[in-house]
Amino acid sequence: MRERKIPLNLNCGLDLIGEVLYGKWKIRLLWFISEGHKRPSELHRKIPGASRRVLTVQLNELEAHDLIRKKVYAVVPPKVEYSLTAFGKTIIPLIGALGKWADENETRLRDLILNNETKLPEANRDGY
Amino acid sequence: MRERKIPLNLNCGLDLIGEVLYGKWKIRLLWFISEGHKRPSELHRKIPGASRRVLTVQLNELEAHDLIRKKVYAVVPPKVEYSLTAFGKTIIPLIGALGKWADENETRLRDLILNNETKLPEANRDGY
DNA sequence: GCAATATGGGACAAATTTAGCCCTATGCAA
DNA sequence: TTGCATAGGGCTAAATTTGTCCCATATTGC
Numbered sequence: 170m171r172e173r174k175i176p177l178n179l180n181c182g183l184d185l186i187g188e189v190l191y192g193k194w195k196i197r198l199l200w201f202i203s204e205g206h207k208r209p210s211e212l213h214r215k216i217p218g219a220s221r222r223v224l225t226v227q228l229n230e231l232e233a234h235d236l237i238r239k240k241v242y243a244v245v246p247p248k249v250e251y252s253l254t255a256f257g258k259t260i261i262p263l264i265g266a267l268g269k270w271a272d273e274n275e276t277r278l279r280d281l282i283l284n285n286e287t288k289l290p291e292a293n294r295d296g297y
Numbered sequence: 298m299r300e301r302k303i304p305l306n307l308n309c310g311l312d313l314i315g316e317v318l319y320g321k322w323k324i325r326l327l328w329f330i331s332e333g334h335k336r337p338s339e340l341h342r343k344i345p346g347a348s349r350r351v352l353t354v355q356l357n358e359l360e361a362h363d364l365i366r367k368k369v370y371a372v373v374p375p376k377v378e379y380s381l382t383a384f385g386k387t388i389i390p391l392i393g394a395l396g397k398w399a400d401e402n403e404t405r406l407r408d409l410i411l412n413n414e415t416k417l418p419e420a421n422r423d424g425y
Numbered sequence: 426g427c428a429a430t431a432t433g434g435g436a437c438a439a440a441t442t443t444a445g446c447c448c449t450a451t452g453c454a455a
Numbered sequence: 456t457t458g459c460a461t462a463g464g465g466c467t468a469a470a471t472t473t474g475t476c477c478c479a480t481a482t483t484g485c
Contacts, residue, residue: 183392
């Protein structure tokens with residue numbers, strides 16, 4: 170975040186989607202929360218590839234965007250639970266649909282992605 | 298792209314979605330192409346906020362991922378037309394749904410986003 | 426007493442994505 | 456003859472996103 174130097178576009182709906190859902194782990198976070206994984210540590214276990222730091226940052230953003238709500242228990246060690254807001258719930262079906270689409274095309278997508286991971290970079294390496 | 302130092306996760310469908318749709322302008326590109334805006338210059342006019350460079354890069358990626366197809370006419374000045382592949386067409390309804398969701402919640406989203414744009418950065422500025 | 430637990434956040438480093446420029450090519454119009 | 460239009464891609468710089476490390480907290484169990 171911090172002071173943005175390149176202005177936001179907020180023209181069409183798709184721009185807005187970008188702002189709210191754009192973040193490497195956000196849709197996964199929303200999805201797992203919708204599945205009932207509420208605590209940050211749980212979510213981190215579900216998404217081990219992400220650093221704890223980014224997850225908390227993105228959770229904060231989702232909260233700021235009113236998609237999730239945070240409940241802090243005054244105990245030690247700390248306990249925190251996230252849940253979807255009513256607003257957040259309205260977007261879950263869409264995320265579900267995306268996941269379903271990807272699952273249905275899983276092998277195809279995986280092939281396409283991996284193909285390009287091994288092809289494009291080699292072309293670049295020559296340039297160094 | 299180039300040589301990736303942080304490995305990809307390709308576990309669940311949502312990871313795959315990330316790889317294919319993650320890119321600042323990709324869903325907009327797909328959407329506009331689906332609306333019949335085929336030529337790079339047209340697309341650029343529809344998305345003036347993006348640099349021409351990134352658009353061509355992201356178009357290349359979409360093509361590599363088999364969501365769009367490119368037709369090059371051997372004329373001068375050059376003429377290129379993109380169109381959705383059959384595979385690409387299957388994802389359009391999902392993008393449409395996202396756009397619709399955002400349109401329906403437009404003012405709310407805009408408020409939430411702008412609110413945070415002005416609030417969070419100020420909190421940070423103090424730290425400098 | 427010391428480690429482990431769960432969470433948050435500051436400071437800074439690295440990785441990755443985007444933006445900005447420049448150059449090419451060739452007809453057509455002013 | 457100069458300039459524009461169209462598309463691509465190399466290269467470098469900036470912006471932005473992610474990751475790493477470290478500290479703090481209070482209680483339970485060893």
